[in-house]
Amino acid sequence: MTPSRPQRALFVATILTGSFLLFLVQPMIARMALPRLGGAPNVWNSAMLVYQALLLGGYYYAHKLGTLPLRRQAQIHLGLLAVAALTLPVGLASLPPPQPGLEALWVPALLGLSIGPVFLLVSAQAPLMQRWFAADSGAGEPWALYAASNLGSFSGLIAYPLLAEPLLSLHAQSWAWSLGYGLLIGLVMLCALARRGAAAAPAIAAASDAAPPISRRRILLWLALAAVPSGLMLSTTTHLTTDLFAMPLLWVIPLGLYLLSFVFAFAERRGAARILTLLAWPALFTTGALAMVSHGSSALFPVIAAVILLFLVCVALHGRLYDLRPATSQLTLFYLIMSAGGVLGGLFTALIAPLAFDWAWEHPILVLAAALLMPASERFDWRRLPGLEPSSHHLLRLSALVLALFCSWQIFLVVRDGGDRGTAALWMGGVVIAGLLVSQWRSLVLLVMLWAMFAQGGFLTMRESLDGLRKRSYFGIYTVHDRPSERLRTLVHGTTLHGMQSTEPARRLMPLSYYGPTSGAGLAFAHAPDIYGPGARLGVVGLGAGSLACYHKAGEAWTFFEIDPLVLAYSQDRTFTFLKDCAPDARVVLGDARIELAKVAPNTFDLLAVDAFSSDAIPMHLLTDEAMGVYERALSPRGLLLIHISNRFIDLAPVLSAAANKRGLQAIVRNDEPSADAGYTSSTWVVLSRDPAALAALQKQSGSATWQALGRPAARVWTDDHASILPFVQWHTVLGGHR
Incomplete structure (x- = not known):
């Protein structure tokens, strides 16, 4: 029997749907994990390796299942799809926090337990449906169906940042994906019915044996x-x-x-x-x-x-x-080896190379x-x-x-x-x-x-x-440059300046770049004693070169939160001496700042500065409503929250304005345009507080003309459940290649 065109369309639709779901769930589950795991690149690397390993497992499953009679394949596969549906809607598994030093094992375990069963079975769709398609002798070559599979994968990948993330909350995304999974089960069932009486596995095995080794x-x-x-x-x-x-x-x-x-x-x-x-x-x-x-x-x-x-x-x-490519009878082996090659490439780039x-x-x-x-x-x-x-x-x-x-x-x-x-x-x-x-x-x-x-x-x-x-x-690639003609030493992460220090003895302890005396951070830290007295308690998220440490004054209690031990090492080995020379008694906490701040006692800080951006990437989990709640809890009732939002491609002011409105906070912004000749860099700092008097005191001490209202808020507050940077991309900057 020669298959009709509708039957071919059915197999194409099934493969497209499976691949679409596969690449839609990848960013979705990693996005869910951010608040629990922190914004470290390790999370994304671990996620990618878990996905590749599960994809390899799915292809191996399809290869082994293909040795059985087709009717038996359909019974087993549909049964397992139904059992895996019990894990829906997609969400994170409940695991106790990891023991220190075991994070590298805990992260893959969390992702594997959360998405493993459905991901493995959905990843098997492309090779398995091609094998079912080819089981009919009149169906023709199945290889083009793999092209359809990757078209579905491409569509799912693009759909997440362009449609799913901006339009749907994570809760809604999870349920929508679950409905898609139900549709996939129905399509697989129709494919199984379309191949009733087609060639059984022994016939396929015989063809495999006849194929050249x-x-x-x-x-x-x-x-x-x-x-x-x-x-x-x-x-x-x-x-x-x-x-x-x-x-x-x-x-x-x-x-x-x-x-x-x-x-x-x-x-x-x-x-x-x-x-x-x-x-x-x-x-x-x-x-x-x-x-x-x-x-x-x-x-x-x-x-x-x-x-x-x-x-x-x-x-x-x-x-x-x-x-x-080999004979059609060896199709699943071919895809299994292809998947293994993909894993090897990912291991080399994501795990070995760093x-x-x-x-x-x-x-x-x-x-x-x-x-x-x-x-x-x-x-x-x-x-x-x-x-x-x-x-x-x-x-x-x-x-x-x-x-x-x-x-x-x-x-x-x-x-x-x-x-x-x-x-x-x-x-x-x-x-x-x-x-x-x-x-x-x-x-x-x-x-x-x-x-x-x-x-x-x-x-x-x-x-x-x-x-x-x-x-x-x-966490990144860091380069330390000495500029003898300018008498400067810089710390660069990728294309982004993370701090600089003068090599001139007279200026060695002067904060430069984004942290100069006219910057929002410089004004706030310099006047902290005027607002809170000589025993002010100050916190900084993101150490960098340690520039802000030189606003330290006797009697103040300083705490830095830094995710990367390598960045801390630059201060400890005196590559940059701000921390050692200006605030040697400062406490440094290693780890993701949101997770670590959630552990501190309420009312711990009078002033807290968030400066944790990596290059121009946006750590969304540090700017959501839930994160703002963590900061509020850590701040004293009159506390000031500073957030550094200088960015070449994203306008974050509306995001913070919406967050301030939601929580009843007052907010002002400082756009600083200093002279670059002196080693200073343009910067934008937002200051938020529950106490209008604290903001008024800062404006009075630093000059009210230097601060402006934050401006119009975004239509929606970022939350752990729903956030997207797409509406805030400054496309004229992106397309213009502005530096």
Whole structure:
């Protein structure tokens, strides 16, 4: 019996629905976990690794289930889907707090217990439904259904930040996802009914036995072709948000393009995949050469170029994976190995690289690995030109290498001397031509890529690593720069300045950057004794270089909350001396500030400053109504709450204005525009208080003209259950590439 078109549409709809739900629940459950776990990047890394492990488990389940008769498969799968439905609606499991030092095990356990059963079963939909589809001898090739699967994944991923998060609370999201899960069960049941009487597992097993055996070499190649795009997707995200353009939501774009690449790579019609693979080669030599650049850019071009490169390379490598696919009878094994490769790529980028490297070196490594795995294109094979003697091949290869070396050297001179980038781009054209000429020889491609990377800025990145200027933790990549001409030492996290200290003895203990004497924080801390007396109790969320410590006065009690031990080490080893020299008796609490502040006694602080942003990312769990409740509890009745909202891409003033209105707080804002020549930086600080008299005292002491009303509130208060930064993105800044 030949399947009708409606039956094919049924399988496509089932796979689309499962994949959509899979990538909708990933950000949803991680978003739920933020208030409990804190805003550390470890949470997101752990979440991604848990998802990849569960995906691998789902593919293994589908592979093993596929050995049974189809009717038995349907009974088991539908039964397990029904049992897993008992864990709905989606929510966090109840686990006791982790023991100190066991957080790395506790976080995966929490996520696994919370979402594990349904995630594993839903992740099995793509390979299992393809196997059911192919069980009918007249159904045709099932591989295009994998393209439909990734189209569903892409849609789910994009739908969360654009639709689900802005429009629905977490509670509503959970119930909506549960309804979608019920729809999926119904679709799976219809697929099972559509395949009544189709080929049983023994027939499929016989076909598998008849298929040629898969060599170990091919399995390793499958693993590599799956691992490199997976790792490159994560490394591109790290590279962009750390060193080029720290825009919030940017992580969605690489992951979305990675998923979209499967749609083209696994399509039945190969024309688009071949064209994109052809374009991947020149993109590799141009944009791939920027993979070692570690200094931020004010233009949007490097960002666009990087994500285009990722997409083209993923299509090329996934297209080669498709070309190496086995017989249909070995479909689930193929997807199982693909999933294992994805896990390996994720492990390397998310777990191994932060421990092994001081910078995002995994990114250029994966770009080079991609160059080694790229399918060679006949269109760039000049050996096929008519009349070209084989004896001239060696001479032409040598000439191409000389051209690449010469052009790379010219680019190096331009970058080193701060010359015109347009001139460098012209020389880059020669590198591209040379690279295409040697594209049939992978060792030569590697050589040209290394020269181009080094010339475009890799020499600066390498020098900083060799000089020990950079350190890395799970929380970020930090670089300490000395500027002898300006007599300054700076602490930079990615593209964001986190503090600076003068090396001039007379100015060494002066707070600079966002914390100068005319900043909102500077005014509040300087006048704390005037408002609260000589024994003021002051708290700071986010240590940075420790600049605020030098507002410390005798008799005051200071407490700093810092999530990253590496940041604290910069103050302890006197890389920055603010803390040791100005407030040696200050208490430093390591951990997520919201969690730690919830443990302090009520009325602990007279003044509390929240300055915990990492680059331009927004720790939403520190700005929700529940977080404001934690701060209020920790503050004295006349206490002042300072929140630093300087940001290149997000306007947070309406968020705080709405929070203030909700809680009956008074709020004022200080927009400081100091002289940059003195080492100060523009900043925006909001001050909130339950006591209008405390705000009036601050304004009186610092000059009322320096403060303004906070302005119009947002339509909705951020809560742990419902918050979205999308309405507050300043798109003119994002698109303009403003620094």
